Amino acid sequence: MTRLSPLAYVPARGVLQTGALAPVALYLGAYLAVCFLSDDPAVLAAAAAGAALAGYGCGAGRAVRFSFRLGLALAVTMILVNGLVTSRGSTVLVRLGEWPLMGRVDVTAEALAAGAAIGLRALGTMMVIGVYSACVDPDRVLRALQRIARRSALTATLISRLVPLASADGARLNQAADLRGPAAAPVGRFALAQRLLGGSLDRAVDVAATLELRGYGIAASTGRSRTVPSRYDRRLWLAGAVLGAAAVALLLFGGTLSAYPRIEYSPGVPSLVMAVLLLTGGLATWRRGGRVRGSRI
Amino acid sequence: MARASEGLGDDSALQFNDLTFTYNGAEAPVLERISLEVGAGEFVLLAGRSGSGKTSLLRAGCGLVPHFHGGLIEGEVRVAGRDTREFGPGQLADVVGYVAQDPETQVISTTVAAELDLPLRFRGYSGAERARAIEEVALALNIPHLLDRSVSALSGGELQRVALAVALAPRPPLILLDEPTSQLDPVSGDELIWLLRRLNEEWGVAVVLAEHRIERCLAAADRVVVMDRGRVRMDGSPAEFLRYANRSEPALATPGSRLFNLVGIDTPPVGVRDGRMILRQRGYRPEPGQGGRSPGRAETGNRRSSGPRVTIGRRRDRARDSVLRAKGLWVELDSGEGPVDVLRDVDLEVGPGERIALMGRNGAGKSTLLRTAAGLGEPAQGRLDTPEGIALLTQSPDDYLVRERVGDELSGPSGEAALRAVGLRVDPDADPRDLAGGERQRLALAIALAGRMDGAELPGLVALDEPTRGLDRSLKDGLAELIGLLSGRGAAVIVATHDVEFAAAFADRVLLLGAGELIADAAANEVLSGGWYFATEIARMLDRPGVITVEQGAGVLLGRDPVEAGR
Numbered sequence: 001m002t003r004l005s006p007l008a009y010v011p012a013r014g015v016l017q018t019g020a021l022a023p024v025a026l027y028l029g030a031y032l033a034v035c036f037l038s039d040d041p042a043v044l045a046a047a048a049a050g051a052a053l054a055g056y057g058c059g060a061g062r063a064v065r066f067s068f069r070l071g072l073a074l075a076v077t078m079i080l081v082n083g084l085v086t087s088r089g090s091t092v093l094v095r096l097g098e099w100p101l102m103g104r105v106d107v108t109a110e111a112l113a114a115g116a117a118i119g120l121r122a123l124g125t126m127m128v129i130g131v132y133s134a135c136v137d138p139d140r141v142l143r144a145l146q147r148i149a150r151r152s153a154l155t156a157t158l159i160s161r162l163v164p165l166a167s168a169d170g171a172r173l174n175q176a177a178d179l180r181g182p183a184a185a186p187v188g189r190f191a192l193a194q195r196l197l198g199g200s201l202d203r204a205v206d207v208a209a210t211l212e213l214r215g216y217g218i219a220a221s222t223g224r225s226r227t228v229p230s231r232y233d234r235r236l237w238l239a240g241a242v243l244g245a246a247a248v249a250l251l252l253f254g255g256t257l258s259a260y261p262r263i264e265y266s267p268g269v270p271s272l273v274m275a276v277l278l279l280t281g282g283l284a285t286w287r288r289g290g291r292v293r294g295s296r297i
Numbered sequence: 298m299a300r301a302s303e304g305l306g307d308d309s310a311l312q313f314n315d316l317t318f319t320y321n322g323a324e325a326p327v328l329e330r331i332s333l334e335v336g337a338g339e340f341v342l343l344a345g346r347s348g349s350g351k352t353s354l355l356r357a358g359c360g361l362v363p364h365f366h367g368g369l370i371e372g373e374v375r376v377a378g379r380d381t382r383e384f385g386p387g388q389l390a391d392v393v394g395y396v397a398q399d400p401e402t403q404v405i406s407t408t409v410a411a412e413l414d415l416p417l418r419f420r421g422y423s424g425a426e427r428a429r430a431i432e433e434v435a436l437a438l439n440i441p442h443l444l445d446r447s448v449s450a451l452s453g454g455e456l457q458r459v460a461l462a463v464a465l466a467p468r469p470p471l472i473l474l475d476e477p478t479s480q481l482d483p484v485s486g487d488e489l490i491w492l493l494r495r496l497n498e499e500w501g502v503a504v505v506l507a508e509h510r511i512e513r514c515l516a517a518a519d520r521v522v523v524m525d526r527g528r529v530r531m532d533g534s535p536a537e538f539l540r541y542a543n544r545s546e547p548a549l550a551t552p553g554s555r556l557f558n559l560v561g562i563d564t565p566p567v568g569v570r571d572g573r574m575i576l577r578q579r580g581y582r583p584e585p586g587q588g589g590r591s592p593g594r595a596e597t598g599n600r601r602s603s604g605p606r607v608t609i610g611r612r613r614d615r616a617r618d619s620v621l622r623a624k625g626l627w628v629e630l631d632s633g634e635g636p637v638d639v640l641r642d643v644d645l646e647v648g649p650g651e652r653i654a655l656m657g658r659n660g661a662g663k664s665t666l667l668r669t670a671a672g673l674g675e676p677a678q679g680r681l682d683t684p685e686g687i688a689l690l691t692q693s694p695d696d697y698l699v700r701e702r703v704g705d706e707l708s709g710p711s712g713e714a715a716l717r718a719v720g721l722r723v724d725p726d727a728d729p730r731d732l733a734g735g736e737r738q739r740l741a742l743a744i745a746l747a748g749r750m751d752g753a754e755l756p757g758l759v760a761l762d763e764p765t766r767g768l769d770r771s772l773k774d775g776l777a778e779l780i781g782l783l784s785g786r787g788a789a790v791i792v793a794t795h796d797v798e799f800a801a802a803f804a805d806r807v808l809l810l811g812a813g814e815l816i817a818d819a820a821a822n823e824v825l826s827g828g829w830y831f832a833t834e835i836a837r838m839l840d841r842p843g844v845i846t847v848e849q850g851a852g853v854l855l856g857r858d859p860v861e862a863g864r
Contacts, residue, residue: 139415182747191700215387
C-alpha cells in the first residue's frame with residue numbers, strides 16, 4: 001500500500017473541488033498569470049500567500065505545505081546560483097576570489113536580491129500548481145480537454161497527469177535514495193531531479209499511449225456532459241475576473257524591482273492594491289463556517 | 298515450425314504478415330520476419346525468454362508499434378482486418394484491448410470507477426450502459442470493493458486487476474496481455490487465467506497472453522507460440538510446446554513436464570489435472586487422506602508434516618542470535634483513505650543464513666513488513682528489531698540507479714566489496730540502465746549493501762521485495778543462486794514473492810501472511826505442499842506432503858528418498 005502523494009487529487013466538498021472548471025481555471029489562472037507577469041516582490045509574495053490561503057480553504061493544507069517546501073528549495077537554489085554566477089551590483093558582500101571557469105566571483109547584495117525575486121516567482125508558481133493538482137479533478141479536466149483537443153492525447157496527459165506522476169515517482173526515488181548503503185555514492189537533489197525529469201517524461205508518454213489505447217482518439221460522439229452547477233461558481237467567476245483584470249493592469253502600471261547597479265524598489269499604490277487583492281482573493285475558497293474539515297488531504 | 302501463416306482467413310483477429318521491426322536507434326531488429334495469425338476466439342500463449350520480443354509483438358498487435366514506439370517497420374500487421382500502419386492505437390481501441398506489463402503506467406483517472414468509466418465514455422456508451430458494464434466487469438474481476446478507492450492507494454496487484462478490468466470493460470473481440478499475473482498472488486493469478494478462459498469460451502474473445510509462469514496458463518491455452526531473439530521458433534499445441542521445450546528450450550519447460558521427462562514418461566502433462574490422470578493410469582496413487590491439507594498457524598520450528606522434512610541449518614540457534622525479531626508487531630498505514638491495520642500482532646524470529654519466502658495475497662502486508670524492518674515505517678504497537686542491520690531492495694530496482702556510470706554509483710573498496718558480494722562483474726564505465734535485467738537487479742542490491750557490510754561481512758538481513766517480476770526462469774535461477782550466495786555468507790534473506798515455483802527453488806522456510814496476520818510459518822516443503830493455491834505444480838500433481846520440487850517428485854516416482862533426491 002502506498003501513501004497518497006501530497007499533490008494527488010482527493011475528492012472533497014471544497015470550493016475548488018466542486019466548482020465548475022471554467023471559473024476555477026480563471027481563478028487559478030489569474031494567480032498563475034500574476035506569477036509569470038509580475039516583477040514586483042510584494043505582488044509575487046502576495047500571490048504565493050493568496051494561493052496558499054486558497055488551498056487551505058479547500059482542505060489542501062498538505063499540498064500547500066509540500067509545494068511551499070519545494071518552492072522554497074527552488075528559491076534558495078536560485079538565490080545561491082544567481083549570487084555566484086552574477087557579479088553585477090555595487091554592494092559586494094563577499095569576495096570569493098578566482099574560480100575555475102567562472103573567473104572572479106564576488107557575491108553582491110543586488111545579485112542575491114535579483115535571485116530572490118526569481119525565487120519568489122518560482123515559489124508562487126509552485127503554490128498555484130500544488131493547489132491546482134490537489135483540488136482540481138483531473139478526470140474532469142481530461143473530459144473537458146477531450147472535447148476541445150481530441151487528437152492531442154499527449155497534451156491532455158501532460159496537463160492532467162504529469163504533476164501527480166512526478167510526485168509519485170519522486171517519492172519512490174527518494175525512498176530508494178534513503179535505502180542506499182552508506183558507502184554508495186550519495187545522491188544529491190540535482191541528480192534525483194535529473195533522474196525524475198527523464199523518468200517522468202517517459203512515464204507521461206506511456207500514459208499518453210494508454211490514453212490512446214483507451215480510445216481517446218475515437219471519433220464517437222460522447223455528447224456534452226451535463227455540468228453540475230456549484231453554488232460557489234459565481235464567487236469564483238467574480239474573484240477570477242477581478243484578479244485577471246488586476247493582472248493586466250499590473251502589466252501597465254505595476255512596480256518592478258531594479259536590482260542593478262543598486263537595489264531600487266519602492267512599491268507604489270497599484271502594487272499594494274494588487275497585493276491586497278491577491279491576499280483577499282485567496283479567501284474566495286473559504287466557506288462559511290471555516291475551511292473544509294475532515295478532509296483526507 | 299509446426300504452424301505458420303498459411304491460410305489467413307477472413308475471421309482472423311490478428312495477422313502478422315512478414316513483420317520486421319527495428320526500434321529507432323537500435324542496431325538489430327527486435328522482431329524479424331514474423332508471420333502469424335490468431336483466429337477469432339483463439340487462446341494463444343506467447344512464451345519466450347526475457348528480451349525475446351514478446352512485448353514488442355504485443356505492442357505491434359495494438360498499434361503502439363510503430364505509432365508510439367517508433368522505428369523501421371516492414372511487412373504488415375492487421376487487427377480485425379485493419380492495417381496498423383494506417384490505424385493508430387486509438388482507432389484500433391474498439392477491436393483490441395491491451396494490458397501492459399507495468400500497471401502503474403496504465404492509470405489515467407483518480408478513482409477506480411472513473412478509470413473503468415473512461416474507455417466506455419470515449420466509445421459513446423450511455424450512462425446506463427456504462428453503469429452496467431462497470432458493474433459486470435467489477436464483479437468478474439472481484440473488484441467491486443475497489444470502485445470508490447483512489448487509484449493512488451492501490452497495491453500493485455490491485456492495480457493490475459483494475460488495468461485488466463479497464464481493457465475488458467468495452468468487451469473487445471481481441472485482448473493482448475503482457476505478463477498480467479506478474480504482480481498477482483497465486484489465487485488472483487489462477488482466477489485471472491480462468492476468467493480469461495471463460496471470456497474466451499463464452500464470448501469468443503481471442504486472447505494473446507505473454508507469460509513467464511507458463512505452468513499457470515498452459516492448460517487454458519489452445520496454442521503456444523515461442524519467441525526467441527525476435528523470431529517465432531515454435532507454434533503448436535500445448536503438448537507440442539512441452540515436447541519442444543524439453544528438447545530444445547528447457548528453461549521454458551513446466552515443472553510437470555520436467556518431472557515426466559526426468560522419470561521417462563513420454564507424454565508431457567498439460568496442467569495438473571492432465572498430469573494426475575497420466576500418473577493414475579500408470580498406477581501412481583497419492584498418500585491417502587493427505588490431499589488439500591493446509592498447514593495451520595505453525596509455531597516456529599514446528600514440524601507437523603508426516604512427509605519428508607528439510608532440516609534447516611541454524612534454526613535451532615534462532616532465538617539466541619536472531620537477525621530479525623518481531624514481537625506483538627502492529628503496523629497501521631494511512632494511504633489517504635483512513636488508517637488501516639496492515640500488520641496485526643506478528644511474532645517472528647529470523648536466524649542468520651535462513652532463506653525465507655514471504656508469501657500471501659495482494660495487500661496481505663508483505664511489503665509493509667519488509668519496509669518496517671528497513672525503518673521506512675514505524676510500528677503502531679510492539680517491537681521490530683534488526684540488530685545486525687538490513688539491506689532492502691524494493692520492487693523497482695531501477696529506482697536505485699541514478700548515476701550514468703556503474704563506477705559513479707559504487708566506488709572505493711566498500712563499493713567493490715558490495716559488487717563482489719552480489720557476484721557482479723561489469724565495466725565501471727557501463728551505463729547502469731544499459732545492463733541486462735538481472736545485472737541491474739544485482740547492481741541495485743550492491744548499492745543497498747554498500748557500506749552496510751563489515752569488511753566482507755554482509756548485514757544480518759537482506760530483504761528483496763517481489764524481485765522476480767518480468768524475469769524468465771534462467772534469470773530466476775540466477776537470482777536463486779545469488780540468494781544462496783548471500784545466505785552461504787551468513788546473511789538471512791527474506792524474499793516477498795508470489796511465485797511459488799521460485800519460492801520452492803530457493804527457500805528453506807515460508808512465512809504466509811493473511812490479512813496482516815502470520816498464518817503459517819514452517820519449512821518450505823511443508824507450506825508449499827499443503828494447500829490449493831500456495832503450492833507448486835509438483836505438489837498439486839503428486840499430492841504428497843513435503844514434495845514440492847521436480848527432483849523430489851522424481852524421487853517419489855522412482856521410489857527413492859525424496860529428500861535425498863531433492864538435494
